Structure formats: C-alpha cells, structure tokens
Amino acid sequence: MKKLKFHYNMTIEFTSPISNHNFKLKCLPKSGSRQTVSELNFEITPNVKLSDGTDGFGNLTRYGNISEEHTLFGVNVEGVCEVNGGFYDEDVNPSMLGLFKVQTPLTKSGEALTEFGNRLSLPEGDNLTKSRYIMHEVYKHFEYVPKATGIATSAEESFALGKGVCQDYSQSMLSICRSMGIPCRYVTGLLMGEGETHAWAEIYSNGKWYGLDPTNDVEVSENHIVISTGRDSADCSINRGIFRGNGTQSQKIYVKVEEVHDTNSNAG
Amino acid sequence: MEDMYKLLEYTDSVNELLARYGVKFGIYKNNTFKEQLFPFDSIPRIIKADEFAVLEKGLKQRVVALNLFLKDIYSKKSIVKDGIVPEDFIFASSGYMPQMEGAFPVNDIYSHISGIDLVQSKDGKWYILEDNLRVPSGASYPMMARDLCRRSAPDVFANTSIEDNRNYADLLRRTMDNVNVGGHTVILTPGRYNAAYFEHSYLAERTGAHLVTNNALKVEDDKLYYLDASGKKERVGAVYRRISDEYLDPINFNSESLIGIPHLFDVFKKGNVAIINAPGNGVADDKGIYYFVPKMIKYYLGEDPILNNAPTYLPFYEDDMKYVLDNFDKLVLKDVAEAGGYGVVFGSKLSGTEKEDFINLLKSEPRRFIGQEVIDFKDLEILDDGNIVPRKADLRAFVLMADEPLVWRSGLTRYSRNPDSFIVNSSQGGGFKDTWVLSR
Incomplete structure (x- = not known):
C-alpha cells in the first residue's frame, strides 16, 4: 500500500467572455477496493454551487452551470489517496x-x-x-x-x-x-x-x-x-462543457503525484 | 356496417381539413428531408369486440414484459446471466445506453407509451411485427380523423356501436400523471418546423400539458423548471419528450444538440423529473431483440405469449442460419439497425449477384439481420382514384403504462398505396385509416 498525495489543476482561458456555461466534471478519484481517498479539497473558478452524481460506470461526477460571463474556468483538486495495488x-x-x-x-x-x-x-x-x-x-x-x-x-x-x-x-x-x-x-x-x-x-x-x-x-x-x-x-472525459460565446480557448493542465510517508509509522 | 361506406363521400373534405390543420409527416428520401401529407382513407378497419379483447390482453402482456426487460437490462441483467438473451444483442445494440445503468425511472416504467405494430394474415391470425418503445407517433391521426368524420356524418356513428377513440388524451394524461414527481407536465417538441409538430401541439392541447421547446426549460439545483412568458419559473414533474435520446441533453448525450436541455438527464437520474419515455429503450425494440420477446414473456411472467411474433430466424444461431440459407427465396430479411421500412429485402426479389452479395454480407455479419417468413397479409379495402381496391395494411396499437397497463381501443391503420408492396410504413408513402373497435 502506498499513500499518494495528488494535485490536479485545470484552467481554461477564453479570449472573449463566455456565458451560460454548463459543464460536467469527472475529476474525482473514487474510493473502492483498489484505492481509498482519505482527503479531498475541491475548488472551482468562478465559484458556483455544484451537484454531485455518478455516471453509468459508477464514476463520480460534479456538474453545474455558470450563467454569468467569464473568461476563466478553473478546477483545482488536491487530496490524498491510499492505493492498494494494481x-x-x-x-x-x-x-x-x-x-x-x-x-x-x-x-x-x-x-x-x-x-x-x-x-x-x-x-x-x-x-x-x-x-x-x-x-x-x-x-x-x-x-x-x-x-x-x-x-x-x-x-x-x-x-x-x-x-x-x-x-x-x-x-x-x-x-x-x-x-x-x-x-x-x-x-x-x-x-x-x-x-x-x-x-x-x-x-x-x-x-x-x-x-x-x-x-x-x-x-x-x-x-x-x-x-x-x-x-x-x-x-x-474529465471536463465536458457547452457554453455561449465566440473566441478561442486554451487549456492548461498540471498534475503532481508524490508519495507521502507517515512520520509515525514504519518506525521499525 | 354498410353504413361506413357513407363516409366515402367525405374523403376529400376530410383530407382537406387534415391538410389545413397541418396533419403531415416528414420523411427522408435520398438524404433530403421532405414533408408530405398523410392521405386519409375513409373506409375504417373494423375489429370486433371479442377479437380486440384478445389483442388487448396480449398487448398488455407484451408491454409489461418489455418494461421488465428494460428494468432488468439496466440493473441486474438476469436474463443475460440466465442465458436467455445473448449479451451480443444487448451491448452491441445502438439502442443500449450505458448512461441508464444506475438510473431508476419513476415506478419502474420505461416505456410509458408503446406503439406495437401488428398485421393480420389472410387466415385471420394476428402477428406482432415490431415494437416501438422510443417515441412512437401517430395516435393523433385517427383521433383527428374520427373527429372530422363524426362531424361530417354523425348518423353513421349514431347507428354503430364503436369504442370512442377520442379518450386517448385521457389515457395519456393518466399515464403522465402517474409518474409526475410534482409540478407541471410538459410536452417537449423540437419546434414548429418539425414534421410531427401537429401531433405535439394537438396532444398538448388535448391533455392540458404545456407545449414547450427547450428554451422554456431550465435546470437549477438538480430540478427542472418551466419559464413562462413573464419569466416566472415553476417546477416540472414530467416531460413527455418528442425528441430522440441523443438530442435530449447536450451534456450527457450528443453535445451538438441544440434542441435539448443541459443536465436534464442528471435531474432525471436524481429522481426529480420523469422522462416519458425513458432514455435507452432502443435496446428493447430493435429487430434482433424482437426475436426474444416471446422468451421474455415466459421468463418474466411465466406465461405463454398470447400474441405471436411473425416466425423469425436469427442467423446468429447456426441452425437458424442454415434455415435462412436453405429457404432464402421465401423469406424477408431485415437489417436490425434500420427502421421505417428501410433495410428490408425480399429474398425472392434479388437477382443472382445481389443474392450472392447479400448472403456474403449475412455470413460476415450474422447478428445484423433477421429472417422472417413472409406473412400473407389480409387486404383491406381502400378508395383509389374512385375505385375500391384491396391493399396491404398494418395496425399500430398504442399501449400506455399508467397505474395499470391500458390499451387504446383504436389504433393507426396504415396501408400501402402500391398494390405489390408489403411495406406499409408511412415513410414509404402510404396512407392511413381510422380503426374502429366495436363495443359489442
């Protein structure tokens, strides 16, 4: 078993403002017999109220709508996942x-x-x-x-x-x-x-x-x-969205996963 | 019954009124969309009370089993596990939607409105030809025609005991109310340029539901709202959608859809709105699955089917492939992925090389086709250019799943205008008749 600290960040910049933006994210690792998510922090920009669900395959989804105009859409997920194996x-x-x-x-x-x-x-x-x-x-x-x-x-x-x-x-x-x-x-x-x-x-x-x-x-x-x-x-797809607006978009993704060692365990 | 011929003189005037009301349908021909009138023939199909009673029982049985099948397929899949239906016919079907896994429609009803197509053979036996569990259309045509005929010739109806078919709206309302989770009922149409717009508006008017396009609906906090002209929003508890699965919701299905409502499916999955009919029903009504419906009835209900399928062979099974090849010339071959009378080939009508090509295709893609005995349909009389002539016809019966299964005591009778054709689908340029079910 390994304890992994993970960080996922996605930002999409739009060259001109978009609105009526509906989206569905599948970016949250789920817990099961393979892995357990023990800590999770989620942030979205702009900050709007979201709903949680699952898709037909049992994946976790988070979705919502941003009606206001915006030029930046960002998702930041940080957490800890204990992985049992392959x-x-x-x-x-x-x-x-x-x-x-x-x-x-x-x-x-x-x-x-x-x-x-x-x-x-x-x-x-x-x-x-x-x-x-x-x-x-x-x-x-x-x-x-x-x-x-x-x-x-x-x-x-x-x-x-x-x-x-x-x-x-x-x-x-x-x-x-x-x-x-x-x-x-x-x-x-x-x-x-x-x-x-x-x-x-x-x-x-x-x-x-x-x-x-x-x-x-x-x-x-x-x-x-x-x-x-x-x-x-x-x-x-991690992000599926539709919106009103013209212009082009550029997406940046950053991922970092590192092992964390519990200071108290493995003392021997 | 001779009275019914009195209706002949109103054929033209009723057709004119139907045209004025916009009773039309659209077809794709050579890749272009064309709208055409759906000609009405005034000589009704007549079904006796006791004969229809058997149909009614059999139709209910079939639709109850089909609903149980849909529930099973999108949850436990026992019928696959028990080896009754091979998995190839489920997961490779274009109608199977994995999104429906883990979604539970209100009261376990998937197919609220089913259009079951039947034919009657010359010896009087009825056979099921096809199940339509997606958004079957056509109920409004005989409703409308009956109304116009009654107005034109009230005496014909005064002297005959016929089940009134104008109650379809009540049956539909009862069906929609049964699954409404609280709020308005709306009929969702792609818009006035859709060929079936007449039916959408007619059914909305008759049931008292709001007729809406996607612009009037909005999802917020996992609930669906109707926005009225003043911008006030009110909850919607049931959507009778007249758009196909792929276009329902651009976030969950085809993202190119401009006629759907983003997140509608999410609201449905949370149990906060009923979608009539449920998405994903296509897995139960393709021509491959049709073969298994009698087995489903036995499996889920422990009953023998009351109504029979046309004798059907599945080349997927070796024995059936052999039968199809040995009897190729007397069978009709159907492509399971096609609908509307397309992809139908009569073995006897193929030339030598066509036949060879087809058999090669069949051998390489056995799951794609079914073979069926050609049923010698009973002819119905139609008026053609002033003469009464016999033509092939089928019957689309409507079965509604409300608090109990309901069969509409009428139906859409479609006939072929071509004397040599067995294909009566309206997409192929046929016409329609009213269906009279005698009340005694």
Missing part, C-alpha cells in the same frame, strides 16, 4: 462484462489494427497473459509523440500513424484485446510524478481487473490513481 476485485456484475467486449467508434479496428492483430501470435494462458503480450506489442509499435493526435483521434487512426500519446496507446490496446474477446476498459488517472493526466487499460482476468499501462509497458501498480473507467476516452 489489480483488484470489484463488485462487478458478470453480465455487465459484455459491455467491455464491444468496440466503440473510438476503438473500432480498421485495416491497420486488424492486420496487426492477425499477425500476433498470442501466448497460451489467461486473459492477463495475453494482454501483457498485447501491451508489449502496442508499446513497441508506437512512438510517443505529443500533438500528433487529438482527443477525437480513433485507435485505428493513431495506430496507422504509429504515433501518439497515452490515449492512443490505450485505445489501440483495448481495440486489440476486444477483438480477441478479452473484456477491457479505458482508465483515466494520475501517475506518480509531475505532468499531465494519464490513461491506461484495465483488463478482466480470473475475476479481477488488472491495470496495464501500454505507454510505459508496465503493469499498473501503487503509483497509479484511478479517476474514471469506461469503454473509451469519451466515457472518461
């Missing part, structure tokens, strides 16, 4: 797993992914063994290049390009796993260190979910905090 049991209805076997428009394979999948010689074994192999192959295929792809880029598009970021690695891996009949889902989360939000895949094997991080070719460990899970990146 794989976990979850009270998952086995009949729900079918949802994670179906391709979505973002994971649907085209020529590049299909051909790649056909060439793979999967090892014998359980879903985890096969998925580890797929992860490694996806990792080798991609070159990590920021800005080569966008949030709407599909797995097939990025895979054909051979370039991308964590979203592209993860969705390509999901696409291949699903074509092999392995139930798997997309994860948005935070990774130890400083930078941006991260994404990886979770695959279902022997009654448990296992996190596999194809961008780093590693199994997910106590260094990852899960924020949300879904079929693809669209299910896990």
Whole structure:
C-alpha cells in the first residue's frame, strides 16, 4: 500500500467572455477496493454551487452551470489517496462484462489494427497473459509523440500513424484485446510524478481487473490513481462543457503525484 | 356496417381539413428531408369486440414484459446471466445506453407509451411485427380523423356501436400523471418546423400539458423548471419528450444538440423529473431483440405469449442460419439497425449477384439481420382514384403504462398505396385509416 498525495489543476482561458456555461466534471478519484481517498479539497473558478452524481460506470461526477460571463474556468483538486495495488476485485456484475467486449467508434479496428492483430501470435494462458503480450506489442509499435493526435483521434487512426500519446496507446490496446474477446476498459488517472493526466487499460482476468499501462509497458501498480473507467476516452472525459460565446480557448493542465510517508509509522 | 361506406363521400373534405390543420409527416428520401401529407382513407378497419379483447390482453402482456426487460437490462441483467438473451444483442445494440445503468425511472416504467405494430394474415391470425418503445407517433391521426368524420356524418356513428377513440388524451394524461414527481407536465417538441409538430401541439392541447421547446426549460439545483412568458419559473414533474435520446441533453448525450436541455438527464437520474419515455429503450425494440420477446414473456411472467411474433430466424444461431440459407427465396430479411421500412429485402426479389452479395454480407455479419417468413397479409379495402381496391395494411396499437397497463381501443391503420408492396410504413408513402373497435 502506498499513500499518494495528488494535485490536479485545470484552467481554461477564453479570449472573449463566455456565458451560460454548463459543464460536467469527472475529476474525482473514487474510493473502492483498489484505492481509498482519505482527503479531498475541491475548488472551482468562478465559484458556483455544484451537484454531485455518478455516471453509468459508477464514476463520480460534479456538474453545474455558470450563467454569468467569464473568461476563466478553473478546477483545482488536491487530496490524498491510499492505493492498494494494481489489480483488484470489484463488485462487478458478470453480465455487465459484455459491455467491455464491444468496440466503440473510438476503438473500432480498421485495416491497420486488424492486420496487426492477425499477425500476433498470442501466448497460451489467461486473459492477463495475453494482454501483457498485447501491451508489449502496442508499446513497441508506437512512438510517443505529443500533438500528433487529438482527443477525437480513433485507435485505428493513431495506430496507422504509429504515433501518439497515452490515449492512443490505450485505445489501440483495448481495440486489440476486444477483438480477441478479452473484456477491457479505458482508465483515466494520475501517475506518480509531475505532468499531465494519464490513461491506461484495465483488463478482466480470473475475476479481477488488472491495470496495464501500454505507454510505459508496465503493469499498473501503487503509483497509479484511478479517476474514471469506461469503454473509451469519451466515457472518461474529465471536463465536458457547452457554453455561449465566440473566441478561442486554451487549456492548461498540471498534475503532481508524490508519495507521502507517515512520520509515525514504519518506525521499525 | 354498410353504413361506413357513407363516409366515402367525405374523403376529400376530410383530407382537406387534415391538410389545413397541418396533419403531415416528414420523411427522408435520398438524404433530403421532405414533408408530405398523410392521405386519409375513409373506409375504417373494423375489429370486433371479442377479437380486440384478445389483442388487448396480449398487448398488455407484451408491454409489461418489455418494461421488465428494460428494468432488468439496466440493473441486474438476469436474463443475460440466465442465458436467455445473448449479451451480443444487448451491448452491441445502438439502442443500449450505458448512461441508464444506475438510473431508476419513476415506478419502474420505461416505456410509458408503446406503439406495437401488428398485421393480420389472410387466415385471420394476428402477428406482432415490431415494437416501438422510443417515441412512437401517430395516435393523433385517427383521433383527428374520427373527429372530422363524426362531424361530417354523425348518423353513421349514431347507428354503430364503436369504442370512442377520442379518450386517448385521457389515457395519456393518466399515464403522465402517474409518474409526475410534482409540478407541471410538459410536452417537449423540437419546434414548429418539425414534421410531427401537429401531433405535439394537438396532444398538448388535448391533455392540458404545456407545449414547450427547450428554451422554456431550465435546470437549477438538480430540478427542472418551466419559464413562462413573464419569466416566472415553476417546477416540472414530467416531460413527455418528442425528441430522440441523443438530442435530449447536450451534456450527457450528443453535445451538438441544440434542441435539448443541459443536465436534464442528471435531474432525471436524481429522481426529480420523469422522462416519458425513458432514455435507452432502443435496446428493447430493435429487430434482433424482437426475436426474444416471446422468451421474455415466459421468463418474466411465466406465461405463454398470447400474441405471436411473425416466425423469425436469427442467423446468429447456426441452425437458424442454415434455415435462412436453405429457404432464402421465401423469406424477408431485415437489417436490425434500420427502421421505417428501410433495410428490408425480399429474398425472392434479388437477382443472382445481389443474392450472392447479400448472403456474403449475412455470413460476415450474422447478428445484423433477421429472417422472417413472409406473412400473407389480409387486404383491406381502400378508395383509389374512385375505385375500391384491396391493399396491404398494418395496425399500430398504442399501449400506455399508467397505474395499470391500458390499451387504446383504436389504433393507426396504415396501408400501402402500391398494390405489390408489403411495406406499409408511412415513410414509404402510404396512407392511413381510422380503426374502429366495436363495443359489442
């Protein structure tokens, strides 16, 4: 078990004022058998009254409306999360797993992914063994290049390009796993260190979910905090909003995760 | 019953009035949207009291089971777990909405208004052709036509014992009130340029609900409010929405929607407003799931289905695939993702290469199609250019889930104008008739 202190900050600046801004955030890690959120501070700019809810996947949502004109929208989340490890049991209805076997428009394979999948010689074994192999192959295929792809880029598009970021690695891996009949889902989360939000895949094997991080070719460990899970990146958008106004927007994201050591424990 | 032919002389005048009231519908043809009149044929379809009593029982049974199925699919999924419906037919269905997981509509009612399409074969047996559980339209046409016919020829109705169909508004009101969580009831329309605007305004007027577009509704603090002309806001307890799921709420569904209400779905999920019909019902009314409805009735109610499906084969199952390939020429093949009479192929009408191409497609995407025996529909008489001629027709029955299931004792009878066509969908240029259910 590791105790992680996390900080997520997002600011969006608009070149001209916007109003009637409706938004829905999925930026709060939830507690469960994998991790426990023990401290949480949340701030929003401009400060408005918000509602809390959950989505169809059980992710925490926070949403509201800013009717006044504003040129800056900011979200700041700080807290502490105790992470038990990379794989976990979850009270998952086995009949729900079918949802994670179906391709979505973002994971649907085209020529590049299909051909790649056909060439793979999967090892014998359980879903985890096969998925580890797929992860490694996806990792080798991609070159990590920021800005080569966008949030709407599909797995097939990025895979054909051979370039991308964590979203592209993860969705390509999901696409291949699903074509092999392995139930798997997309994860948005935070990774130890400083930078941006991260994404990886979770695959279902022997009654448990296992996190596999194809961008780093590693199994997910106590260094990852899960924020949300879904079929693809669209299910896990951190911020979804609509507003009235023209002009352009620029978004900045800052993430920091570090381990905290309780001064009183581990005395021996 | 010979009296009904007296209505023939009013065919033109009733059609003129319908046109003046704006009774129209819109269709997509070659990718362009066209509005057209929905021609009314004055010879009614007549269903005897005892015959309709059986239909009524069977329709209630079917819609009760479909509602239980929707509840099950969006919660426990027992019917999948127990192997009755394969998961492929749930999660790959475009009508399945994961947003509905963990959402619980008031009183567990998902399909408040169901339009069930039936046909009668030449031997008099009724078959269910399709369930419509999203926003089935069409009840206003026979209501309106009945009204105009009664005014034109009151004596015809004085001499005949017919169930009055003008009570549809009362049934609808009862259905909406049953799930209203407190506040106004509104009918949400995309606006006056929508082809079904006539029906929206007509039903609002008849039920006393407010007819609104999204501009008159606003979400605040997880509640839905109606803003009247003076800007005063009042709670809304039920929304009978006449816009499709994807456009309901740009925050939770299609963000491009300009006709929806941001956060409406969040209010619904908190239990602070009823949405009629609930989102996500498409998972229960596609042509693939249709095959399983008789099994659902057995599974949830422990009863034998009172009304039968048209004999249907699912190429997804090997035995059925074999049957479909062996009997290709006598079957009709339907694409499960299509509606409105599109994606329907008669095996016998395909040329050699078309048939080959289709079979290849079928083999590569077996889940996408169903095969059905062609039912020899009973013809109904219609007036065509001054002559009475036989044409194929179906019946859309309306089943409403209020404090108890209710079947409207009438329905929309649609007929094909083309003598060779079995497709009676209004999108394909047919007309409609009133449906008389005899009261004794």
